[in-house]
Amino acid sequence: MPKKTIFSKDDTFESKRLYFRSVKEGDGELLFKWRCTPHVYEHARTAQAPSREEHDRWFARHMNNIFSVRYIIVEKSSGSELGVVACDSDDEHCELSYYLGEPSAQGKGYMKEALVTLFNHLATQYEIGRLMAETRADNLASIALIEKLGGVLFDEYSAENFVWRKYQIPLGKKGGA
Numbered sequence: 001m002p003k004k005t006i007f008s009k010d011d012t013f014e015s016k017r018l019y020f021r022s023v024k025e026g027d028g029e030l031l032f033k034w035r036c037t038p039h040v041y042e043h044a045r046t047a048q049a050p051s052r053e054e055h056d057r058w059f060a061r062h063m064n065n066i067f068s069v070r071y072i073i074v075e076k077s078s079g080s081e082l083g084v085v086a087c088d089s090d091d092e093h094c095e096l097s098y099y100l101g102e103p104s105a106q107g108k109g110y111m112k113e114a115l116v117t118l119f120n121h122l123a124t125q126y127e128i129g130r131l132m133a134e135t136r137a138d139n140l141a142s143i144a145l146i147e148k149l150g151g152v153l154f155d156e157y158s159a160e161n162f163v164w165r166k167y168q169i170p171l172g173k174k175g176g177a
């Protein structure tokens with residue numbers, strides 16, 4: 001059984017166009033804004049924007065959870081913060097999540113670059129061998145992305161009025177983005 005992974009809360013790494021930094025205490029407001037953006041919450045399990053209270057409780061739990069890591073994706077050329085990639089580990093597996101909070105950043109290959117880079121980082125820094133990712137079956141962009149990155153369909157089920165797909169993604173050192 002894989003052991004829980006303890007993550008550093010002060011990490012940075014980069015790819016060709018992007019820079020990644022761990023989420024910090026001061027990022028609560030930015031994450032609240034993104035989590036309240038329709039294209040982000042519509043694809044989340046809750047399918048609705050969090051209240052301020054719910055968000056603050058969630059954010060505090062995240063900051064205190066050493067088994068969980070979130071990175072802000074920053075566009076190097078402009079310094080703009082674009083979105084989040086995250087990994088939450090428990091005794092069973094490590095769960096991937098990701099979104100571009102800024103709609104204008106979509107469709108430019110940024111998330112593919114971000115995930116290839118994150119996968120290399122998790123494999124080399126934390127010796128994580130595979131991730132699980134869940135996505136709604138009608139989220140075609142997310143499914144295309146996961147399958148292009150080697151995700152293998154593990155399960156499909158209905159919950160909260162939607163069909164969900166669970167993918168297993170084997171990690172290994174892949175070429176840098």
Ligand SMILES: CC(C)(COP(=O)(O)OP(=O)(O)OC[C@H]1O[C@@H](n2cnc3c(N)ncnc32)[C@H](O)[C@@H]1OP(=O)(O)O)[C@@H](O)C(=O)NCCC(=O)NCCS
Pocket residue numbers: 039040043044098099100101105106107108109110111112113134135136139140141142144145148
């Ligand atoms: C899903 C999401 C992360 C994709 O990010 P992105 O940066 O726009 O995706 P990319 O530009 O890196 O595209 C990756 C690949 O998926 C393909 N793709 C992107 N959108 C697609 C779509 N709507 N239909 C089919 N393929 C699509 C691209 O062609 C690309 O493949 P290629 O490299 O062979 O050309 C982004 O749309 C998003 O944040 N959506 C809202 C939140 C969300 O759904 N998060 C996932 C929850 S599980």
